[in-house]
Amino acid sequence: MPTRRRSWAEPWKVKMVEPIKMTTREFREQALEEAGYNTFLLRSEDVYIDLLTDSGTSAMSDRQWAGMMLGDEAYAGSRNFYHLEETVRDVYGYRHLIPTHQGRAAEHMISQILIKDGDVVPGNMYFTTTRLHQELAGGRFLDVIIDEAHDPEVMHPFKGNVDLGKFQAVIDEYGADHVPYICIATSVNMCGGQPISLGNLREVSELAHRHGILVVHDMTRVAENALLIKEREEGYADVPMADIVRQICDLTDVATMSSKKDHLVNIGGFLAVNDPGIADKARNMVVIYEGLHTYGGMAGRDMEALAIGIRESIQHDHIHARVGQVHYLGHKVADQGIPIVQPIGTHGVFLDAKRFLPHLDQDLFPAQTLAAAIYADSGVRSMERGNVSAGRNPETGQNRRPHLELVRLTIPRRVYTQAHMDVVAESVMEVWDGREAITGLEFTYEPKYLRFFQARFKPVE
Numbered sequence: 001m002p003t004r005r006r007s008w009a010e011p012w013k014v015k016m017v018e019p020i021k022m023t024t025r026e027f028r029e030q031a032l033e034e035a036g037y038n039t040f041l042l043r044s045e046d047v048y049i050d051l052l053t054d055s056g057t058s059a060m061s062d063r064q065w066a067g068m069m070l071g072d073e074a075y076a077g078s079r080n081f082y083h084l085e086e087t088v089r090d091v092y093g094y095r096h097l098i099p100t101h102q103g104r105a106a107e108h109m110i111s112q113i114l115i116k117d118g119d120v121v122p123g124n125m126y127f128t129t130t131r132l133h134q135e136l137a138g139g140r141f142l143d144v145i146i147d148e149a150h151d152p153e154v155m156h157p158f159k160g161n162v163d164l165g166k167f168q169a170v171i172d173e174y175g176a177d178h179v180p181y182i183c184i185a186t187s188v189n190m191c192g193g194q195p196i197s198l199g200n201l202r203e204v205s206e207l208a209h210r211h212g213i214l215v216v217h218d219m220t221r222v223a224e225n226a227l228l229i230k231e232r233e234e235g236y237a238d239v240p241m242a243d244i245v246r247q248i249c250d251l252t253d254v255a256t257m258s259s260k261k262d263h264l265v266n267i268g269g270f271l272a273v274n275d276p277g278i279a280d281k282a283r284n285m286v287v288i289y290e291g292l293h294t295y296g297g298m299a300g301r302d303m304e305a306l307a308i309g310i311r312e313s314i315q316h317d318h319i320h321a322r323v324g325q326v327h328y329l330g331h332k333v334a335d336q337g338i339p340i341v342q343p344i345g346t347h348g349v350f351l352d353a354k355r356f357l358p359h360l361d362q363d364l365f366p367a368q369t370l371a372a373a374i375y376a377d378s379g380v381r382s383m384e385r386g387n388v389s390a391g392r393n394p395e396t397g398q399n400r401r402p403h404l405e406l407v408r409l410t411i412p413r414r415v416y417t418q419a420h421m422d423v424v425a426e427s428v429m430e431v432w433d434g435r436e437a438i439t440g441l442e443f444t445y446e447p448k449y450l451r452f453f454q455a456r457f458k459p460v461e
Contacts, residue, residue: 364440
């Protein structure tokens with residue numbers, strides 16, 4: 001008998017709904033013009049399916065909401081902090097916890113603590129806020145990711161891997177004294193949510209520690225990375241998710257966490273370190289910038305929801321369905337011949353705007369243009385990850401023109417159904433069919449820092 005196909009469904013059921021608004025093409029075109037063709041500047045109420053980001057947009061569980069009722073809002077020594085601290089130590093193994101309102105606050109503190117003027121910071125591809133904090137602290141980011149990460153068509157299972165030769169060359173050229181740490185992201189955002197393998201991370205950790213260099217872990221999507229290790233790396237198929245996550249963390253010295261991703265909360269994050277001296281400096285800094293070291297900008301109830309979310313994030317059924325929904329959308333789009341980053345990553349589907357709109361020069365911002373076109377077609381909000389996000393070279397003032405010019409369709413956790421993914425795929429197909437008529441954009445307003453958040457554009461005549 002032939003094998004019968006079996007469907008899968010989300011491992012949760014709906015308890016509460018939020019209505020979303022349907023709009024007309026005419027309405028959306030007007031909204032885009034008012035927003036300067038920047039999807040970040042659209043009003044959320046004017047968005048049908050919101051795939052701008054998975055940061056702080058996920059749905060919390062009934063247990064997390066119940067935990068919110070146990071918030072201890074004492075200014076100092078909240079019991080929720082100690083629950084969170086205990087959970088981080090138990091699940092991730094880091095000894096010291098400094099809570100923050102979100103991940104970029106942790107990036108700011110560790111950059112100010114570890115980087116001095118003239119230092120270089122290698123990493124497996126930049127992230128926007130991470131690199132800016134490194135630059136503001138006097139450092140310079142150097143990309144040491146494998147070359148395959150910059151090619152959206154290459155089917156490499158671990159595009160987040162570090163090229164050990166590139167890392168060694170940085171050490172040889174600048175000296176270990178000018179390399180305070182290497183920044184390792186799990187599920188590398190800017191190349192499509194691509195994972196790093198445990199084997200590669202182990203070699204990176206050994207090389208760094210041999211030269212007295214710390215390993216800083218951007219662990220925003222560590223559970224998603226762990227799932228792909230389980231599925232793609234030899235020897236890990238039968239290893240529990242929690243054990244893989246812990247092995248990743250044990251190879252690193254410091255972690256910055258935006259809990260608005262893996263941990264399923266709407267706000268929160270932390271800096272976690274093993275060195276007591278670094279922890280002491282961070283506790284001094286957090287009081288200045290965030291709040292007392294036992295709340296760090298979060299309410300007690302938020303810390304409780306975060307602690308519960310940590311344990312939910314490493315449940316296999318949850319993370320398998322979360323990444324599975326991303327792959328469902330990715331395959332639906334790719335099967336129509338539409339160019340995306342391959343292999344499909346963990347938190348979103350990344351459209352290759354260079355191949356989608358090959359008639360547009362990169363300085364006409366094809367990814368920004370494509371994101372605007374998708375919203376105009378259907379009300380689906382996505383975001384640019386290309387020339388606008390990369391910013392300008394501070395020495396030349398020219399656009400950086402990165403290898404990857406992408407539109408990110410980022411899927412919030414436990415929010416949308418497969419039917420929503422079908423609508424998204426159909427909209428992308430519709431824009432694909434009319435792609436030759438799409439013209440580019442130019443700036444009408446360009447902020448100094450992180451321009452993709454607030455920049456405004458107009459269509460090029």
